[in-house]
Amino acid sequence: MSASNLKAAKPNHLPDDVEPGDSVRPGHPVQVSRYTVAARINHWITALSLILLALSGMALFTPSLFFLTGLFGGGQWTRILHPWIGVVLFFSFAGLFLRFWKANLPAREDGTWLARISDVLRGREERLPEIGKYNAGQKFVFWGMSGLIIVLIASGIAMWDQYFYTFTTIEQKRVAVLVHAVAAVCIICVWIIHVYAAIWVKGTIGAMTRGKVTGGWAWRHHRKWLRELVGTRPGKRPPTPAE
Amino acid sequence: MFPPIPNPSVASDAPRFGEKDVMRRSASEVTPPATRLTEVAKLIDVSKCIGCKACQAACLEWNNLTEEIGFNHGIYTNPMDLTPDTFTLMRFTEWVNPETENLEWLIRKDGCMHCEDPGCLKACPAPGAIVQYSNGIVDFQHDNCIGCGYCIKGCPFNIPRISKVDHTAYKCTLCSDRVAVGQGPACQKACPTQAIVFGTKDEMKDWAELRITDLKSRGYSNAGLYDPPGVGGTHVMYVLQHADTPSIYASLPDNPRISPLVDAWKGMTKYVGLAVMGFAAAAGFLHYVVAGPNRVSEEDEENAERLADGTPPPAPPTSLHEGRRP
Numbered sequence: 128m129s130a131s132n133l134k135a136a137k138p139n140h141l142p143d144d145v146e147p148g149d150s151v152r153p154g155h156p157v158q159v160s161r162y163t164v165a166a167r168i169n170h171w172i173t174a175l176s177l178i179l180l181a182l183s184g185m186a187l188f189t190p191s192l193f194f195l196t197g198l199f200g201g202g203q204w205t206r207i208l209h210p211w212i213g214v215v216l217f218f219s220f221a222g223l224f225l226r227f228w229k230a231n232l233p234a235r236e237d238g239t240w241l242a243r244i245s246d247v248l249r250g251r252e253e254r255l256p257e258i259g260k261y262n263a264g265q266k267f268v269f270w271g272m273s274g275l276i277i278v279l280i281a282s283g284i285a286m287w288d289q290y291f292y293t294f295t296t297i298e299q300k301r302v303a304v305l306v307h308a309v310a311a312v313c314i315i316c317v318w319i320i321h322v323y324a325a326i327w328v329k330g331t332i333g334a335m336t337r338g339k340v341t342g343g344w345a346w347r348h349h350r351k352w353l354r355e356l357v358g359t360r361p362g363k364r365p366p367t368p369a370e
Numbered sequence: 371m372f373p374p375i376p377n378p379s380v381a382s383d384a385p386r387f388g389e390k391d392v393m394r395r396s397a398s399e400v401t402p403p404a405t406r407l408t409e410v411a412k413l414i415d416v417s418k419c420i421g422c423k424a425c426q427a428a429c430l431e432w433n434n435l436t437e438e439i440g441f442n443h444g445i446y447t448n449p450m451d452l453t454p455d456t457f458t459l460m461r462f463t464e465w466v467n468p469e470t471e472n473l474e475w476l477i478r479k480d481g482c483m484h485c486e487d488p489g490c491l492k493a494c495p496a497p498g499a500i501v502q503y504s505n506g507i508v509d510f511q512h513d514n515c516i517g518c519g520y521c522i523k524g525c526p527f528n529i530p531r532i533s534k535v536d537h538t539a540y541k542c543t544l545c546s547d548r549v550a551v552g553q554g555p556a557c558q559k560a561c562p563t564q565a566i567v568f569g570t571k572d573e574m575k576d577w578a579e580l581r582i583t584d585l586k587s588r589g590y591s592n593a594g595l596y597d598p599p600g601v602g603g604t605h606v607m608y609v610l611q612h613a614d615t616p617s618i619y620a621s622l623p624d625n626p627r628i629s630p631l632v633d634a635w636k637g638m639t640k641y642v643g644l645a646v647m648g649f650a651a652a653a654g655f656l657h658y659v660v661a662g663p664n665r666v667s668e669e670d671e672e673n674a675e676r677l678a679d680g681t682p683p684p685a686p687p688t689s690l691h692e693g694r695r696p
Contacts (some may be wrong), residue, residue, distance in 0.1 A: 153678040155672045187495045188399035189640050202496050202516030203537065248657065249662040288519035288532060301631040305608050308635055312643035315648045323654035328664045342674025343666040352456060357677055 131243065142355050144230040144259035148338075152357045159356065161260075161334040169222045170335055176216035178317060183209040184311050210287045217280045224273055230260045236351070239262035257350040268321045273313040280309040283303025372567045372577055375554045387446040387503050394502040396494035396514075407505040409571040412544065412555060414479050415581055415609040416619065417590070418565035421446060421460055421477040428560030429458045430547065447620075454533035457481055457542040457560075458557055463484045478608070479557070479566070480618040481492035482529045482542035484508045486602030489628040490539075492636055493524025506571065506605035507546045512538045523635075526601060544605065562593035574607060600627035 140338035148163035183205045196205040236256035240247065240263045246254040247264070251316070259270065263292035285295045295303065325331045330344040345353040386407075393402045430437060435455040443450055448464040458481035467472045488508045491500040499688040500521065510521075510530075518536035521530040530539040545555035553559070554568035567577060578595045585593035596615025597603050608622070616622040 134518055155675065157481070157674045157678045162434050180469075187516075189493065189644060190497060193397060193495065193497055202514075202522075206516045206518045211696070237694055248661060250661055280428060286519070287515075288522070289537070290500075292519070292532075294604075296627075297523060297528055299630050301635075302518075304520070304523055305631050305635040305639065308639045308643065312639070313648050319650040319654060323657075327654075327661075341666060341671060342678060343668075343671030346674040346677065347666050347670040350656075353674065353677065 140360060142259070143232055144234075144261065145355050145359065146226065146230055146260065149260070149352075149356055151342070151345075152352070153160075157345075159340050159345045159353065160338055161340050161345075162338045164338065165224055167335055167338055168222075169219060169226070172225055173216060173219040175362070176212050176219060177314075179212050180209065180216060181315055181318070188308060188311070204206075207289075210232060210283060210289075213280060213283050217276060220272065220276050227261075228273075231266045234237055234259055234264065237266065240264075242324055252347055257354070258348065258352070259355070260349055260352040262348070264320070264324065268317055268324075271317040272314065275310050275317065278310040279307060279314065282310065372564055372569075373508050374622070375552075375559075375568065378553055380550055383551050386552060386569065387505055387507075387550055390432070391504045392501045392502040394488070394490045394491055395498050397497040403504050403505075406677060407503070409506045410544070410605060411506065411547060411569070411571040411574040412484075412606045413567050413569075413574040413578055413609065414606065415565045415578075416476065416478055416529075417581070417585055417593070417609060417611050418563045419460075419464065419477045419479065420563055420565070421475070423460050424560040424564065425459055425479055425557030425566060426456070426458055426561060428533070428556040429454070429542075432548070432556035433457065433543075437499040452480065452529060452531055452541075454531045454535070454540040459541065463618065463620045465618050474611075476611075476619050478622060480529075480620065482544070482606065483527055483601070483626075484542075484544055484605035485622055486604065487628065489524035489526050489601070490541075491524070492628060493520040493632055495520055505549070507549065508546045508605075509543050510539055510541060510545050515539055524628065525621060526628060531591050542606075566671060571603075578607065578609050585609070585611055596622070598623070598626050621654035646691065 148160055148166070150160045152158040152160070179199075182195050183199055185192045186199075187193075187207055187209070187342050193202075196202045199205040236258060239256045240258065243255055246252075247262075282303040284291055286300055286307060288300075325335075328348065330340055334340045342353070345356075375405040383647070391403055391407055392400055393406070394400065406453060408548050429435075435457075437449060437453065437455045440449045442448070447460065449456055452459050458479055461480050463476040464477070464579065465476050466472070467474050484506055485508065488500070488502055491508060494500045494515050495518060496516045499511055499516065500508065501511060502508045515538035517532055517539065518531050519530075519539070521539050522528070522532070525564045530541045537657060545553070545557075548555060555566075558568040567574065569577070573622045575595065575597070582593045582595060592612050592614040594610060596608035596610050596616055608616075608619075610616060610673065612618060616626070619622050
């Protein structure tokens with residue numbers, strides 16, 4: 128089915144960045160549902176896997192952090208568990224990918240947002256364009272994670288000698304360990320950006336814990352998305368020019 | 371004939387090297403011993419080998435290993451590759467010398483070369499799983515091994531193998547336990563033709579010189595010693611009839627060295643990677659301190675309420691909002 132068919136079938140179809148479960152509840156303050164229970168559980172499984180992978184991976188990456196293997200029951204257990212946690216992460220993230228990819232497609236305002244990155248960093252949100260559900264930074268995190276996870280699982284399998292030793296040559300395994308290490312450094316940096324942004328932008332963490340943000344938060348950071356949600360509320364007539 | 375190593379005395383003998391002689395230890399910083407032990411070496415004279423596999427059998431026997439019964443693949447090499455139980459393997463190559471049109475049966479005893487600059491040790495992430503003694507022996511300490519297989523990636527000779535039983539890496543120890551009490555390796559002891567001899571590295575080089583002179587006098591003008599400088603020399607050396615082309619001996623590397631990929635992985639990547647991650651975290655901290663948290667204002671909440679109620683909130687200055695929908 129093509130997009131035009133969809134449009135024809137559903138005249139008031141949702142914009143790409145409005146996801147199932149996103150809704151506005153008027154009140155004082157306005158409550159905006161941002162993530163469904165399933166999306167949040169999916170997110171936290173992914174998050175826990177990524178943290179465990181970072182800790183066990185760093186333990187094997189540099190001798191000065193080898194002591195971290197103690198968290199996993201020793202070196203042998205770390206070696207056994209790390210790839211399996213990677214498999215969990217891969218499938219868990221695949222779930223997030225299917226949920227969020229549409230809302231992370233590039234939008235016109237992303238270029239402007241990126242061009243005014245210094246205003247972003249200064250928190251001068253009034254100088255930025257209105258943003259949909261995700262800004263360009265969040266999209267960078269999303270696509271960065273997606274691409275790096277593909278690289279990590281592919282290179283990871285090439286070096287998972289317990290089950291896949293015979294599938295690659297030693298030279299390919301050497302490439303794989305190097306690529307795996309570099310990609311891991313990159314994904315940890317992307318993760319730092321992700322976590323820092325959630326801490327810096329107050330009111331964000333609630334989106335992934337109880338699934339809700341305040342109307343003010345949505346107005347400040349994702350105004351286009353908020354307008355779309357208000358516009359698609361069931362029973363609400365679309366705003367007329369007279370309004 | 372190289373003077374054979376005398377049998378050991380029956381009196382108990384203190385080991386001649388041990389923990390205090392560790393020169394390198396995987397994933398650890400060690401202070402190398404002030405004085406180095408005399409370097410030992412095993413010399414394998416391919417031109418003298420008759421392919422009897424006594425060395426292979428002696429290795430299994432001394433190390434108390436049992437190789438599973440395999441299949442005949444049409445050549446004498448058996449098993450077909452090194453395994454966690456086969457630390458040394460006779461590799462048979464039928465090679466036609468293009469100059470003489472003669473078929474030459476090249477039999478190379480494959481196994482750990484005990485590199486002076488060991489790639490396995492460099493790649494190993496587990497502290498103390500691989501040690502190098504100052505006499506040149508590179509040994510695996512199975513209690514510390516985590517079975518990750520990084521040593522396989524580090525090795526320029528494709529030697530270590532991971533056991534499916536205890537998931538640790540195995541390879542030739544140069545019979546460090548025998549050498550510690552003044553004996554030569556089991557393979558050397560078993561060799562009936564002195565194709566394998568053992569002694570100090572200098573003795574072995576001198577002995578090789580005599581052998582090479584002899585081979586040259588018999589028309590092997592390219593005879594030479596294989597002690598590859600790319601890995602700092604090895605403590606297992608070959609006398610080759612055709613030392614100009616080591617690769618004809620069942621793919622013995624012509625110029626082995628630790629792969630630059632491994633160097634990059636264990637060198638640059640480690641330091642730059644840690645620095646970049648540290649920088650990212652520090653940048654976040656600094657940004658928070660300087661810029662402060664990004665908070666939602668009362669005005670934002672009021673605007674959202676007005677929007678949700680259908681009362682239009684004040685329009686923001688349009689010039690800054692070219693991305694906005696009409």
